[in-house]
Amino acid sequence: MPENPQITIQRLICRNLRTKASYVPSIRTENYLAESDPMAQYWCVKTMKVIGPDDGFVVPEDCKTERKCFKSLLDVS
Numbered sequence: 227m228p229e230n231p232q233i234t235i236q237r238l239i240c241r242n243l244r245t246k247a248s249y250v251p252s253i254r255t256e257n258y259l260a261e262s263d264p265m266a267q268y269w270c271v272k273t274m275k276v277i278g279p280d281d282g283f284v285v286p287e288d289c290k291t292e293r294k295c296f297k298s299l300l301d302v303s
Contacts, residue, residue, distance in 0.1 A: 238298045240289040242271045242278070262286050270295070 239259045245266040247254045262268075262285050270278045272295060278284050279295045290296060 238291055238296075238300065239286070240293075240295075241297045241299045241301070242295065243284060243286065243289045244269055244271055259286055 243259055245258070245263070245268050247258045247263075247266065267276075268284045268286070269276055270284045270289075272279050273284075276284050278289070278293065280293055282288055282293060291298070
């Protein structure tokens with residue numbers, strides 16, 4: 227019987243963070259939003275810009291739980 231792979235989440239990721247890889251499964255890796263990729267362009271789906279609703283930059287390192295606009299991918303509500 228094959229084993230089910232488990233994904234280990236190193237940190238919480240904001241559900242509003244996007245990059246082009248979000249829409250192209252063939253180039254997306256398991257942790258594509260966990261760390262910044264210097265070749266990626268990030269945006270927030272709430273503002274559709276590189277600046278979030280709290281006027282902070284939208285990059286994986288900055289989109290953390292401390293921001294008022296943060297909503298975890300794991301949050302089902």
